[in-house]
Amino acid sequence: MSNRDLPKASFNVRGDLRSVITPKALERWRPEVQAKDGAGDDAASISILDVIGQDWSGNGVTASRISAALRNIGKRDVVVNINSPGGDYFEGLAIYNTLRDHPAKVSVKILGVAASAASVIAMAGDEVQIARAGFLMIHNTWIVAMGDRNALREAADWLEPFDHVAVDIYAARTGLEPKAIAKMLDRETWIGGADAVAKNFADDFLPADAVSEDAKQAAAGQALKAEFRIDEILARAGVPRSERRNLVQAMKGGTRDAAATDTPGAVDVLDQVKDLLDRMKAT
Structure with missing residues (x-):
């Protein structure tokens, strides 16, 4: 048509x-x-x-x-x-x-x-x-x-x-x-x-x-999926988009201390994504 x-x-x-x-x-x-x-x-x-x-x-x-x-x-x-x-x-x-x-x-x-x-x-x-x-x-x-x-x-x-x-x-x-x-x-x-x-x-x-x-893209894709899952968890916790961006970038770099947030309850949420971070760093 x-x-x-x-x-x-x-x-x-x-x-x-x-x-x-x-x-x-x-x-x-x-x-x-x-x-x-x-x-x-x-x-x-x-x-x-x-x-x-x-x-x-x-x-x-x-x-x-x-x-x-x-x-x-x-x-x-x-x-x-x-x-x-x-x-x-x-x-x-x-x-x-x-x-x-x-x-x-x-x-x-x-x-x-x-x-x-x-x-x-x-x-x-x-x-x-x-x-x-x-x-x-x-x-x-x-x-x-x-x-x-x-x-x-x-x-x-x-x-x-x-x-x-x-x-x-x-x-x-x-x-x-x-x-x-x-x-x-x-x-x-x-x-x-x-x-x-x-x-x-x-x-x-x-x-x-x-x-x-593309085999190379397969590995990169797993990391990308993990990032989106982290972003979704943080969004559901009420973390603003700009703050989520900073958190994800900090966590990707392995600097968890740099991923501080002023959003109530966000520190507890960060513990939920530990396994995802390990996956991201492994790729």
Whole structure:
């Protein structure tokens, strides 16, 4: 189908709420899975092989970076290679809109995992291919929120339209009934390669030789996963983002004394990540 037939995602972002990666998506993500060099595409390519949204170190895939890449490509066809556990859902919607509006053909290749926000991005392709061993994951929007019952109820009400946007996008791509899509979002659904093609989330399979694995990236990926798990634990403890960034960087350097925090209870939280730190230092 043409991506011009897909709905545009309209949304507003609240600065006090932050979308997050689900633990299962992070666990299943294998950063070493990449597009094989010289896989046979003459079109320009964009790689989405990281988390969606900017992390504490400035990495991650953002709408501004995708927009800049498309400006350089111009009005040419583009191939978008995806292997991502998701991340900032709102940034994912912005990237989806950017790809949807590209004037030339957009071909999406799901190399490994396209989870959460990354699955929305994948729907922007005129053509979508998925590895037979690949996965899409769709679910309701996940966020980190704090407050009393009134604040949390307000956050839940604010989130509901985003789930409706996701339903509209997936339904337009697949032709499935919106109610069926909504149930899939409610229970966090993992869709394997064959099922993705059968249900029209993807149009075809990737050739088996289109995907490769980078052994060096595998080791780096384990450390990256540990960092995100630490960040999630600290976020749930109420540690501000800037402070979490400093803590993670200090702990990576092995200077635990430098990882002091003024956030109540954060010292206890640091003990919970000791095993993750050991893993990070071992890579």
